[in-house]
Amino acid sequence: MKLRPIAAIVLRQWYLMRGSPVRVLPLFSWVAIDIVLWGFITRYLNSVSASGINFTAVMLGAVLMWDLFGRVMQGVTTGFLEDVWSRNFLNLFASPLTTSEYVTGLVIASIAGSVIGLAVMLALAVPVFGLSFIALGSHLLMFLGVLFGFGVALGVLASAMVLRLGPASEWLVWPIPALLSPFCGVFYPLAVLPAWMRAVAYALPPSYVFEGMRALLFGRPFAAAPLVWAALLTGADIVLAGWCFVGVYRFAVRSGLLARYSAETVS
């Protein structure tokens, strides 16, 4: 992999942001709305509940982490969709750019955008609603790493799907985080799920993150092994997603799909 083509993809995302404030707004707006909404909900729950649970840390923290995962995933997919929308595939893939350089550029741009989003979330949630991650300690970095990684894997996988099924399939991409959230136990322990949903949850790295977060926040013993497993699972998911993207790309080049990529292509 060469650095300059990767830098080109990242730079392009920066140019797009710089050239259109409309693209900058989503980095902050939905996040801010979520934080405000859940901030007040958890403040209300704290005032009416005698359970002793700090809902702000448990629920607002979970919302923030889940938003972060969704942002990373959508950052990768949106970067890819920019090339779909601007019909730029021929220019890109008829150049020396390799698929690994392209995907790496998308991932770096997405992570950079997500970190900015995270900073905004924290800037709002910490002073206004008193959110604190101190109880999570150094595990926070591991939690963030798993969520970032799984967001990357799903973003790459979703991009492969759009490449294979055509631009119209982008509508299948946006609901993916919402579809996964019931399985990941963002707001409740996995123990409340029926057996078949729990089986799905164990295959999803974020479910280990939210279980671990709750354990630390409730002062329960924290087992590191599941989180290590989640990290390994995330690594495998990234490799699998990358393999899938390269496979779809090769199919698209072999079949002529890439050369005649258009709005409703499914072949």
Place this chain on the structure above:
Amino acid sequence: MALSVRELCKAYAHLLAVDHVSFDVGRGEIVGLLGPNGAGKTTIINSVLDVLTPTSGSIRIAGVEVARERSRALARTNFAAVYATLPGNLTVAENLRFFGLIYGVHGLTQRIEALLRQFALGALRDTKCGVLSSGELTRVSLAKSVLNHPQLLLLDEPTASLDPSAARELRAGIRQLARQGNCGVLWTSHNMYEVEEICDRVLFLSHGRILLEGDPRALPHQHGAPNLEELFIQLAREPLAQRAGALA
């Protein structure tokens, strides 16, 4: 050689789009790839650019085999096509910088400035490509296509949206580039006047096969046609088998 294509075939389920095509483009030579719609011109160009994998055959760009060393081969070429416009949400200068980085152009800032001057794009440098006229957009695409000093330049109907004056200037510019830059050019066009003017050699393609090859100024007389356009029409209408038989 700028380009060397050998026994190129591309087959789909029920169609042989390109059928054992072999040809070369020399350094400094402009070769016209002609043929009716569906003849296989774009399939050949897409195969050269590795956005379409051939069923068989080999393609070498400036001596580098595309199938084996894709990035190295594609770093030596570039292209402009009416159906591959540059992203409209980036400005002219941003597009040139973006593609300059992808192609690994050294001294990129100076190169961009030189191209903005060469293609009279200075006043449009901070204009988004999406709001440019088709003629202006063609100029930007051409500037992008020569960013990396390609040894092979693929131009798919480059003058399709240009007025006659701009088209003439463009042809002069490409001829100069081919001669001075020692760059081979593969040029497709449906404008036979243009082809006669600029191409050193033409390849007539029909049903995925090369039917005729030669000097565009001499070919019509050799085949009893008053001009290149009439020869094109004859070849496009005539069934391949008859022509092949006549040639044999």
